[in-house]
Amino acid sequence: MTTPQPDLPDELVEPVPGPHVEPAEQLAHLVPAIWRTLRRASASEQELPANESQVTILRLVVRNGGATPAELSDALHVARPTVSNLLKGLVSDGLVARRTAQHDARLVTIVPTERGRTILETFRQDRTDALRTALVGLPAEQPLDADALVAALRHLLHRLERQVEADGATDPAGAEDAAS
Numbered sequence: 756m757t758t759p760q761p762d763l764p765d766e767l768v769e770p771v772p773g774p775h776v777e778p779a780e781q782l783a784h785l786v787p788a789i790w791r792t793l794r795r796a797s798a799s800e801q802e803l804p805a806n807e808s809q810v811t812i813l814r815l816v817v818r819n820g821g822a823t824p825a826e827l828s829d830a831l832h833v834a835r836p837t838v839s840n841l842l843k844g845l846v847s848d849g850l851v852a853r854r855t856a857q858h859d860a861r862l863v864t865i866v867p868t869e870r871g872r873t874i875l876e877t878f879r880q881d882r883t884d885a886l887r888t889a890l891v892g893l894p895a896e897q898p899l900d901a902d903a904l905v906a907a908l909r910h911l912l913h914r915l916e917r918q919v920e921a922d923g924a925t926d927p928a929g930a931e932d933a934a935s
Contacts, residue, residue, distance in 0.1 A: 783786050797881035799874045804848065808833070813867065814851055817875050821854070821866040873878065 768776050771784040798827050804810055816822050828838045845851045850871035856862035
């Protein structure tokens with residue numbers, strides 16, 4: 756079973772800096788804080804893998820219907836032994852399964868289980884519902900153009916991805932990938 760996600764005491768969670776701090780630093784704190792809060796908003800949160808890279812693997816195999824360990828290694832920008840270790844937990848939790856190719860027993864594909872699909876879909880739906888409720892509940896004196904916010908965040912993500920590619924940097928195994 757997946758290790759439960761404990762709620763961290765407030766004193767252990769790094770506070771989000773206020774408006775006196777540059778926007779980049781505020782965003783660097785806000786994005787993970789929003790992700791942690793969205794995880795807690797989901798009924799399936801306790802069943803999700805604790806490791807964000809495992810959540811990413813689950814997303815990838817659900818979206819693609821399966822993937823080889825080499826493909827997962829490339830997608831996560833980590834070594835194959837790292838992927839192998841991440842997969843052990845997912846397999847033991849019953850979220851993914853290993854399938855050997857009929858034509859070549861050396862080829863293995865990682866496929867989602869029905870349990871893995873269900874947990875991920877519940878998480879996605881709960882996360883979307885929580886955001887929808889929060890957006891609807893914003894005070895009228897603080898209007899927010901959600902479409903403009905989404906467009907700006909997508910643009911920021913693409914710029915960051917291009918910057919990382921240009922710098923030749925890799926995506927660390929523990930990166931918080933909140934997109935699905």
